[in-house]
Amino acid sequence: MARNLTRQLALWSARVFAAHPDRTEPIYFALSGEHPVYQENAFLSSRRIFSNANVYSIHITTENRFLRERIHSMLQTHLLSVLPGNCALIQLVSFLPNQNRSVIPGFIVQDFQRKEETEIILKDMAKINECLLCSYKKSEGADLWQQSIWCATEGAEVKGSAHYIIPAAKPAAHVSVLNIDSVVFHCFEDAYAALQECKESIPEAKEILHLADQSPRHMQRSNFPVIVIEGLDATGKTTLTKSLQETLKGTLLRSPPPQLSHWRDQFDSQPAVIRRAFYALGNYITAAVIARESEKAPVIVDRYWPSTTAYAIATEVVGEKENLPSLYSKVYQWPTDLLKPDLVVVLMVSPEERIRRLQERGQVKTQEEKELEENNLFRERVDEVYKRIEGSICKIIDANCPKEEVLQQVLHLISQYCRL
Ligand SMILES: Nc1ncnc2c1ncn2[C@@H]1O[C@H](COP(=O)(O)OP(=O)(O)OP(=O)(O)O)[C@@H](O)[C@H]1O
Numbered sequence: 001m002a003r004n005l006t007r008q009l010a011l012w013s014a015r016v017f018a019a020h021p022d023r024t025e026p027i028y029f030a031l032s033g034e035h036p037v038y039q040e041n042a043f044l045s046s047r048r049i050f051s052n053a054n055v056y057s058i059h060i061t062t063e064n065r066f067l068r069e070r071i072h073s074m075l076q077t078h079l080l081s082v083l084p085g086n087c088a089l090i091q092l093v094s095f096l097p098n099q100n101r102s103v104i105p106g107f108i109v110q111d112f113q114r115k116e117e118t119e120i121i122l123k124d125m126a127k128i129n130e131c132l133l134c135s136y137k138k139s140e141g142a143d144l145w146q147q148s149i150w151c152a153t154e155g156a157e158v159k160g161s162a163h164y165i166i167p168a169a170k171p172a173a174h175v176s177v178l179n180i181d182s183v184v185f186h187c188f189e190d191a192y193a194a195l196q197e198c199k200e201s202i203p204e205a206k207e208i209l210h211l212a213d214q215s216p217r218h219m220q221r222s223n224f225p226v227i228v229i230e231g232l233d234a235t236g237k238t239t240l241t242k243s244l245q246e247t248l249k250g251t252l253l254r255s256p257p258p259q260l261s262h263w264r265d266q267f268d269s270q271p272a273v274i275r276r277a278f279y280a281l282g283n284y285i286t287a288a289v290i291a292r293e294s295e296k297a298p299v300i301v302d303r304y305w306p307s308t309t310a311y312a313i314a315t316e317v318v319g320e321k322e323n324l325p326s327l328y329s330k331v332y333q334w335p336t337d338l339l340k341p342d343l344v345v346v347l348m349v350s351p352e353e354r355i356r357r358l359q360e361r362g363q364v365k366t367q368e369e370k371e372l373e374e375n376n377l378f379r380e381r382v383d384e385v386y387k388r389i390e391g392s393i394c395k396i397i398d399a400n401c402p403k404e405e406v407l408q409q410v411l412h413l414i415s416q417y418c419r420l
């Protein structure tokens with residue numbers, strides 16, 4: 001037991017921690033081992049995270065990505081309701097710099113009244129939810145150190161060695177990028193495996209997995225061209241795809257496919273890894289229909305893999321589009337096992353025109369549309385990811401012009417890139 005604990009805590013000492021006290025640029029700090037080293041006290045105390053309170057951190061270390069996000073979401077709402085008054089919660093992640101899938105979510109808990117019961121409550125939480133619990137103390141020399149007080153894998157109270165805390169440099173890759181391959185799937189098996197992680201908690205996942213099992217795989221487009229229309233909400237996809245269907249006498253498809261539509265609300269409310277796996281499997285199921293329909297007529301598809309990827313990345317990554325995975329990153333590469341269209345057309349309109357069209361349409365805004373309206377940064381990240389999609393012919397269209405002009409621009413692109 002001791003060896004395993006030592007190994008685990010040694011792993012922790014290699015990690016960098018990012019605290020988001022107020023959703024501005026994270027504060028990065030790291031563990032420095034068992035001997036006090038010079039640290040920029042002004043750095044840590046100036047952030048007021050560790051002063052004037054008993055401070056703890058709780059880390060959700062369970063391997064199951066679905067459970068990890070579920071526990072994080074539950075703790076986010078539950079902790080403050082059970083902790084004694086005058087406690088504050090700060091988002092905290094720990095990660096191995098530039099190492100994908102190394103991110104472990106958690107929280108910093110500040111107890112300004114320094115109540116003994118706080119630690120008792122947190123230990124219970126850690127025990128029930130397989131978390132690692134640490135406390136932070138200042139030594140005489142005002143050095144600050146982290147002490148583990150409950151270890152998930154050992155299921156016991158531990159007094160692991162103390163690690164002193166020092167400021168850490170901002171990592172090259174933004175910490176939110178390290179989870180990207182948990183929400184962007186580059187093969188059927190990964191999306192399938194992600195949904196399997198939740199099938200005991202979400203019975204409908206079994207039905208979706210069954211539908212995916214029934215769907216032919218590795219299909220290719222046939223005699224007629226396949227054109228995918230993409231873009232933010234209210235950019236004119238529905239209007240354009242209907243006009244293209246009429247003009248080309250084609251077949252109009254949507255992803256997710258009709259057999260998954262009645263589950264959308266339920267999966268839209270799930271943790272990101274599950275939500276995106278749902279849409280990813282929807283793309284694979286749609287691909288089989290595209291292949292079959294492209295034997296008979298041109299196929300127009302309203303949203304497909306680019307939507308799933310753009311919204312997953314734009315949701316996972318915070319802040320400016322500069323925080324996105326770098327250009328030519330493999331995250332933008334089209335999956336080799338997913339039917340590739342002849343042409344992807346991405347409609348882009350100005351924020352003002354989008355809002356005008358949303359208001360003109362008068363439909364209830366989805367949570368995501370509300371976020372798009374309030375959060376221009378999110379919209380800019382979605383549009384930027386669309387521009388970075390690789391492996392398929394992806395063309396950006398200025399869709400601010402009238403409907404007929406948009407249609408003519410797209411018909412011209414189709415004549416250039418598709419065999420009609
Ligand atoms: N080129 C255009 N110029 C002006 N208005 C347009 C244009 N294209 C579509 N609209 C109008 O904008 C609104 C949104 O269009 P539409 O529903 O086709 O967008 P969408 O991208 O499918 O939206 P969502 O993804 O939210 O379903 C509709 O009221 C539509 O009539």
Ligand SMILES: Nc1ccn([C@@H]2O[C@H](COP(=O)(O)O)[C@@H](O)[C@H]2O)c(=O)n1
Pocket residue numbers: 233255256279282283303304305307308309311312368
């Ligand atoms: N292939 C897809 C299609 C959709 N999504 C997600 O759904 C959101 C809304 O889609 P609508 O068709 O209702 O406009 C979209 O913003 C994506 O988040 C997806 O991920 N993959």
